[in-house]
Amino acid sequence: MTxxxxxxxxxxxxxATLAGAPPADEREWIYELKYDGFRVxxxxxxxxxxxxxxxxxDLGARFPKVRATLERMKVREAVLDGEIVVLDESGTPxxxxxxxxxxxxxxxxxxxxxxxxxxxxxxxWAERRxxxxxxxxxxxxxxxxxxxxxxxxALHDASASGWExxxxxxxxxxxxxxxxxxxxxxxxxxxxxLAIVGWQPSSASERDIGSLHLAVNENGVLRYAGKVxxxxxxxxxxxxxxxxxxxxxxxxxxxxxxxxxxxxxxEPRLVAQVSFTEWTSDHRLRHPSFLGLREDKTVEEVVRExxxxxxxxVKSSSRQAGRKSTVKASAAKKSGRKTSAAVSRVVxxxxxxxxxxxxxxxxxxxxxxxxxxxxxxxATLSDRPLALEHWNQGIDKPSWFQQNIGREGPxxxxxxxxxxxxxxxxxxxxxxxxxxxxxxxxxxxVLTVHMWSSRGANLEHADWVLFDLDPxxxxxxxxxxEAAGVMRRLLDNLELPSVPKTxxxxxxxxxxxxxAGHTHEEVADFAASIASAVASKVPGITVERSxxxxxxxxxxDHMQNGYGKTVVAPYSPxxxxxxxxxxxxxxxxxxxxxxxxxxxxxxxxxxxxxxxxLFARVFEERVKLPALK
Numbered sequence: 001m002t003x004x005x006x007x008x009x010x011x012x013x014x015x016a017t018l019a020g021a022p023p024a025d026e027r028e029w030i031y032e033l034k035y036d037g038f039r040v041x042x043x044x045x046x047x048x049x050x051x052x053x054x055x056x057x058d059l060g061a062r063f064p065k066v067r068a069t070l071e072r073m074k075v076r077e078a079v080l081d082g083e084i085v086v087l088d089e090s091g092t093p094x095x096x097x098x099x100x101x102x103x104x105x106x107x108x109x110x111x112x113x114x115x116x117x118x119x120x121x122x123x124x125w126a127e128r129r130x131x132x133x134x135x136x137x138x139x140x141x142x143x144x145x146x147x148x149x150x151x152x153x154a155l156h157d158a159s160a161s162g163w164e165x166x167x168x169x170x171x172x173x174x175x176x177x178x179x180x181x182x183x184x185x186x187x188x189x190x191x192x193x194l195a196i197v198g199w200q201p202s203s204a205s206e207r208d209i210g211s212l213h214l215a216v217n218e219n220g221v222l223r224y225a226g227k228v229x230x231x232x233x234x235x236x237x238x239x240x241x242x243x244x245x246x247x248x249x250x251x252x253x254x255x256x257x258x259x260x261x262x263x264x265x266x267e268p269r270l271v272a273q274v275s276f277t278e279w280t281s282d283h284r285l286r287h288p289s290f291l292g293l294r295e296d297k298t299v300e301e302v303v304r305e306x307x308x309x310x311x312x313x314v315k316s317s318s319r320q321a322g323r324k325s326t327v328k329a330s331a332a333k334k335s336g337r338k339t340s341a342a343v344s345r346v347v348x349x350x351x352x353x354x355x356x357x358x359x360x361x362x363x364x365x366x367x368x369x370x371x372x373x374x375x376x377x378x379a380t381l382s383d384r385p386l387a388l389e390h391w392n393q394g395i396d397k398p399s400w401f402q403q404n405i406g407r408e409g410p411x412x413x414x415x416x417x418x419x420x421x422x423x424x425x426x427x428x429x430x431x432x433x434x435x436x437x438x439x440x441x442x443x444x445x446v447l448t449v450h451m452w453s454s455r456g457a458n459l460e461h462a463d464w465v466l467f468d469l470d471p472x473x474x475x476x477x478x479x480x481x482e483a484a485g486v487m488r489r490l491l492d493n494l495e496l497p498s499v500p501k502t503x504x505x506x507x508x509x510x511x512x513x514x515x516a517g518h519t520h521e522e523v524a525d526f527a528a529s530i531a532s533a534v535a536s537k538v539p540g541i542t543v544e545r546s547x548x549x550x551x552x553x554x555x556x557d558h559m560q561n562g563y564g565k566t567v568v569a570p571y572s573p574x575x576x577x578x579x580x581x582x583x584x585x586x587x588x589x590x591x592x593x594x595x596x597x598x599x600x601x602x603x604x605x606x607x608x609x610x611x612x613x614l615f616a617r618v619f620e621e622r623v624k625l626p627a628l629k
Contacts, residue, residue: 003043003050010079010113010121013041013054014176016167016183018305022151023168023184030125031147031154034165034185035108036095037085038063038296042107043114044078047071053296059084062295066107069140078135079114082107082144089345089436092162095273096231096292109137110144110167113175121175128175151186159188191275191291192216194225195299197253198265199244203419204426208237209244210417212272212290213263215254216304222254223283225304228274230383230416230431230456231290243270271297279304280516287383287457289433345412346439355394355445358577361601366573367442369601373571374435376613380570383455385418385429387566388441389448395575399447405430413437416456421563431456447575448504450566454520459563462523464618465512465625466567467531468503468557472550477596479554480508483541484590486534497621499614502596504574504582509567515622520563522625527558529628570615573601583607584614 023029040059042051049070051059060067063084070080085093086104098105112132113121120128133143147154147166154166165187173182198213211229215222232240247267257263271294276285351364370377387403404427405415414431432438432449441449453462467487471479484500487510491498499511514523528543535543535556542553560567568574568582583599599607 001045003045003048006043006045006077006079006114007041007050007052009119010041010177011052011056012177013039013081014111014183015054015179016185017179017181019168019184019186022155022166022186026150028170028172029151029168030171031149031151032110032144032167032169033147033158033163034167034187035083035085035110035144036093036164036191037083037098037105037108040066040082040084040107041113042070042080042082044070044073044075044080046076055296055298055301057296059296063105065103066105066140069107069138072138073141074136075115077114077116078112080107080109081111081113082109084108090162093164094291096290098292107141108144109141111175121177123174124171125169125173125175126171155186155188163188164191191273192225192285192305193294193297193302194272194274194285195222195268195302196244196266196270196272197222197224197257197268198263199240200227200229200260200263202237202241202417204417205237207241208234209240210237212240213257213265214272214274214285214288215257215268216302217300218304222268224254224257226284226288226457228272228285228288228290228457230288230414231274233411236290268299271299271302285457286516287455289383289457345410345436346443348439348443353394353445355391355447356577356579357394357396359579361579363442363445365601366445366447367439369573369605370438370442371435372605373608374438376608376615377438377569377571378433378435379613379619380615381432381449381451383416383431383433383457385416385452385454385456385459386432386569387450388430388444388446389450389575390445391447391575392445395447395577399575404428409440413440418459418564447573449569449572451569452564452566453523453561454563458516460519461516462514462518462520462561464514465523465527465530466558466560467510467512467527468555468560468567469508469510470503470555470557471506472552472554473547475506475552475554477502477506477508477594478592479540480506481590481592481594483538483554483556484508484510486538486541488587490530490534494626496623496626497617498587499584499617499621500587500590501570501582501584501615502580502594502599503568504572504580504596504599505576506596508590509582511618512625513618513620513622515624518625520561520565524558524561526625526628527561531556531558571604586611586614 039054040051049067053059084105084107086097088094112128158166168184170182194214196212197215199209200211202208202210211227213227214225216225244266247269249265249267252265253268273291273294274288276288280286353363389399389401391399414433415428416431417426418429419426469480469483496512501509531543535541540553541556542550543556544550570582570584572582574580578597579601580597581599581604
């Protein structure tokens with residue numbers, strides 16, 4: 001019997017059912033990390049190997065290094081089920097890295113279906129796992145990690161460590177050649193396979209794609225799911241253009257596609273893997289990012305994944321903010337290995353360089369701070385164009401402002417191309433979407449991060465209305481505190497939620513969270529109307545931009561609403577003595593006792609552990625702007 005014939009005996013592979021949360025009956029289940037890669041079932045017979053994807057594509061030619069590794073395995077006859085992955089520097093699998101693996105792929109094995117003539121599929125999972133653990137694997141093959149903790153803890157730690165999620169497996173589960181509720185997948189990050197049905201040309205090059213149009217199968221027909229414009233490198237943009245134009249068609253292959261004059265439509269043939277925050281009410285992806293192509297999936301397999309409704313599934317318990325991840329430690333404990341710190345792609349040069357002379361704060365301190373507040377910063381900044389202020393020689397020397405990154409940064413940084421409205425050129429903005437990207441900010445002595453109000457998936461629509469309360473020259477934050485009270489009462493009367501934060505200096509920023517669909521022009525008009533109404537009724541507030549004409553009044557700045565306008569990001573440091581940061585607040589904290597200088601790079605991590613990410617409300621309490629009469 002050949003390896004290929006042996007695989008035919010055990011196909012198809014067992015598939016997990018998507019669940020909204022870990023199962024309730026903890027004692028009956030174990031948890032594994034969900035590996036983000038290519039599913040593979042491999043047969044090994046006396047040094048000969050066959051490797052098939054779940055839809056029976058030959059993966060031996062696609063991943064010759066894995067095949068060669070399995071050929072060295074000392075076993076008479078075995079069938080292994082697992083995932084081919086490429087790990088990043090922190091040991092986390094990243095599907096997009098498989099697109100440019102360059103020989104770094106490895107096989108993670110999580111099940112044993114056949115051993116030396118015995119079909120093991122009818123045996124319980126726990127028994128198969130024990131047999132699997134007794135096998136000896138060559139370097140480049142490893143066992144999946146079993147997490148010795150509750151499902152809620154496992155899901156939390158998978159999320160905190162950047163993993164896709166967890167797989168819950170019933171200990172008594174037999175191996176079934178179908179999708180089963182004996183295996184449950186619980187995602188910490190939303191990902192979806194989507195059919196590519198078209199593209200938007202790049203404004204920078206006639207031979208690149210700018211974004212992809214996507215769709216999913218619903219009731220036997222393709223339904224439009226939105227477009228994705230981030231997550232591509234230059235090579236992938238060019239390759240997709242060359243590949244997609246081969247299948248270009250005159251009309252959209254989906255019934256409900258938007259009418260976009262410049263859209264180029266294709267016969268659906270390729271499948272993309274995309275991460276996103278949520279599905280919108282009109283069945284579109286919110287904040288999508290391209291991860292890579294699914295060569296092992298067909299367009300017909302692309303359906304919208306929805307959690308199952310089994311009664312054994314319950315919501316996971318809430319976790320205390322600031323809790324440290326234990327995924328790596330727990331896995332190491334089970335294997336008897338020592339844990340080691342993740343290796344960053346960013347090596348700080350001159351880490352001892354002092355950036356805040358009177359506080360003794362160094363570049364290394366800034367890097368440590370960015371890492372400590374990475375979770376809430378990344379939640380806000382991911383897919384959002386940024387502008388950066390550098391202080392290479394410290395805060396006592398002049399700074400320089402940077403919007404266009406161009407080719408200055410390392411290749412792994414994520415950039416987003418934003419068309420300008422004042423010229424024909426485009427700007428390459430940095431997108432901070434990883435801890436390493438935050439460390440790169442520290443390496444470049446970036447002490448202030450300014451963010452757009454829109455994300456790359458939809459640059460034309462704003463996520464919020466912003467009011468910047470800027471005290472007059474010679475006045476302190478007490479003037480902004482009074483104005484903030486006025487703003488809150490007005491917004492409450494309009495039944496609009498609002499989220500305040502300090503500017504990091506004397507001012508206060510007030511955000512009104514918006515649901516999707518508000519253009520920058522609509523937001524700017526609304527902000528101008530509100531600001532003018534407040535200034536006309538409150539003598540101590542003005543919308544006059546000229547410093548000489550403010551005459552000691554607080555400036556209610558509404559001009560930072562608009563395409564390409566920026567505001568200091570929450571948790572961003574400010575380049576003044578004490579290293580204060582822009583701190584999200586509760587309204588109850590905005591009293592005469594408010595002291596913005598107490599929120600610093602040294603105190604903010606502890607505050608986050610205590611109160612959590614207060615800025616998250618901006619993405620949770622979204623509303624539609626009312627019509628102003």
